[in-house]
Amino acid sequence: MPTHPSDEERETRDSGKAGAVRTRRKAERPGEILEAAFEEFVQKGYAATRLEDVAARAGVTKGTIYVYFENKEQVFVAMVRELSRPVHVQAEEFAESSASSTAEFLRAYLCFLYRILATDPRGREIFRLLIAEANRFPELIDEHHQNFMGPVVRRLRQSLEDGAERGEIRRSSILEFPELLLSPALSLNISMLLFSDRRPIDMERHFEIAVDLLLNGLLQRPAGKADQPGQSS
Amino acid sequence: MPTHPSDEERETRDSGKAGAVRTRRKAERPGEILEAAFEEFVQKGYAATRLEDVAARAGVTKGTIYVYFENKEQVFVAMVRELSRPVHVQAEEFAESSASSTAEFLRAYLCFLYRILATDPRGREIFRLLIAEANRFPELIDEHHQNFMGPVVRRLRQSLEDGAERGEIRRSSILEFPELLLSPALSLNISMLLFSDRRPIDMERHFEIAVDLLLNGLLQRPAGKADQPGQSS
Amino acid sequence: MPTHPSDEERETRDSGKAGAVRTRRKAERPGEILEAAFEEFVQKGYAATRLEDVAARAGVTKGTIYVYFENKEQVFVAMVRELSRPVHVQAEEFAESSASSTAEFLRAYLCFLYRILATDPRGREIFRLLIAEANRFPELIDEHHQNFMGPVVRRLRQSLEDGAERGEIRRSSILEFPELLLSPALSLNISMLLFSDRRPIDMERHFEIAVDLLLNGLLQRPAGKADQPGQSS
């Protein structure tokens, strides 16, 4: 995430009045602007971000942003939508690929959600922005709920019910809050957002241990049988 | 949370030379300002908050803020510190009060943390501000880690180790990430920050179910024995 | 006055290489642009008018305006000239057609000037623009004086002198300010510009009464003889 324009961009700008540059990327401009906007908004927050900095990072000038977007708010909204879409798509695609046993599916699903929420810097920072600006952009929260969190939770619940039916999973009341299965990933997300550079975390291992915790719990059992992440990896 | 100066305050200002009232309140001014700052910062975020609004909410004028605080940044920092302190104090106090069995202590501790992180709107919103402004105020993050998160995690680890030694808790590798025990509370916190008014949540029950999950895990066991929140309450 | 390109124009643009239509319209473009400019300038004033709106109203794009005109100022100047020309031409033509008695000619001439200045929305609004932008476009004022106001006043003076010579008109000192004969029309013009929609005015009648006033004055006379508009119509 470079603060200054990359060499490539600088080069294009230096080339001055060369119109070829303008038209060459016409179609790519909006995406480039949103990309730049993401970096800036993440770094400074919505209100403290200067659209001129966004423009500079995208290798254009202030005015160009207004060619493609109504105003600062719309840049922000469009950026969140643009960067969220691939995630939503992936989530849907994942839903297609069925899985055999419940435990197996849950593991895969949680792994996927870890990647989205905590491992991927993009997803992580989008989350930060949603939390920070929830009051200013309620419609983004609504969309996020509708397109991501809602379906995910529904899927988790479904999966838990299936598991319970098959006898793989105990019929606990977790069905009331399936999002609890997300909490390790969310928690890691927050940790990364707050302490990332302070506390380097082995995310692989965090995941393994979280799965172990979720599946087996803390309490001593008569005979341990399920995943023992410490030994396996 | 009055937008306009209360009668009492207005009186103070109007009466001019009225010394007694003035001095009585003098000592409370900074606190009142920080209280007002909290509300405003939570609502608008750091950058979008106008110090004049803070002043108005506190029943004083712009200038008065500069009598007590260096500048806007210092108001924010002081506010976060001021509102975090009681939490830190409570956390220390809680540490004193020992508990018998590990499971019992964990339950109580988690309950306490739920209250701090998710149930109490104050703690919740302070968290939002920390996440939102982590890049701008790294020293606040450091402090938060040093005064709260660090000790809490240490205490959780200690408790887990004790439990393992006593045989109450299986010696899993959760010792590497004791903060996983916090994740349900954190997760609820985030949910509240994002969806509070959209998804009314029974936080009592959320806690019970989370504890059940943490203690027993998901998998079917030979013989269930621990808490079964759904049935018990 | 279409806001969107007419079907015909759209066709032209869409058809791309269609030469015939294009060339046919090519010659009309400048006029259409000035027509559109008139509407916009009248509505918003010079400074507040966006050339892009003018273009849109003319069914072309921004760039096209610069094919035909140097810049915004020149569009304005050209527009005023274009829309003033027919008036100037009419005024000259009217000058040709001589008239018998003075009173008769004056009546006809004033009627003509009423039509130009007050009845015709075009003339009315051009006047507004001249008044509003007199400081910015002194050359337009000069032209207006040279091409219209000057000749008109000269003609009025001539006519008054003729009338005095023939004994039809009393040899008053109005010869020093023949433009006083214009004042009812100008006054109506201003009224229309300011209060048009508020005060619907019967312009026919206004004219009749003004002529009566100009010819006979207010004072009681020994024996009324000239036009008595109230009775005649």
Place this chain on the structure above:
Amino acid sequence: MPTHPSDEERETRDSGKAGAVRTRRKAERPGEILEAAFEEFVQKGYAATRLEDVAARAGVTKGTIYVYFENKEQVFVAMVRELSRPVHVQAEEFAESSASSTAEFLRAYLCFLYRILATDPRGREIFRLLIAEANRFPELIDEHHQNFMGPVVRRLRQSLEDGAERGEIRRSSILEFPELLLSPALSLNISMLLFSDRRPIDMERHFEIAVDLLLNGLLQRPAGKADQPGQSS
């Protein structure tokens, strides 16, 4: 009407941080700003006027304007109201002072209106602004009609009716458009706005001749009796 700050103002600004200056004129600031705004708006029109120039002319900085006024529109509106008020007041006062004969009163009243509309540069330019910005500020037009034009026309009509009753004035149909008596003043106003520096006009004489025209009309009469301004002066 100085383009640059007067020596006095310059001096005050040069004195730098001296706070005495700030407070000394606290109460006068709004008026000074509106005064400066008048000059600028007249010179450039509403849209082309920079609030910063207004501020400079008033001897303050941009920001100060926003201490007293909401925005540019409100500055304009307040300015027109402020500068119109004395005129409205004078008009009311004049209404009190009765006059003997109708002809006498009319003469005095028209003289007064000449002063307001044409002679006084203030009134003249306010009129220009009203005409120019009528579309943007319809409420100002309404106010002007309600506070000035309406009462004036009512008074004129009343006066004409009185005169007719007393037999001083012929019972012509001018009662339908009493504002015709205003037209010479309005006409002169427009002439001044358009051609002021081009055509120096003897306004005193213009008035005399207009009155003669209004009272006696153009037509030859059996025996002239009323004012003969040309000969008398």
Place this chain on the structure above:
DNA sequence: CATGAATGAGTCTTCATTCAT
């Protein structure tokens, strides 16, 4: 000729901060 993407100077407006009272 016509287009419309891109520019960037220009303006309104905001607001943290100062300071005389």
Place this chain on the structure above:
DNA sequence: AATGAATGAAGACTCATTCAT
């Protein structure tokens, strides 16, 4: 200590103008 008038740097947004296609 408290005020609030004044400041001026800063930033969102506009739009006349250019120019490669």
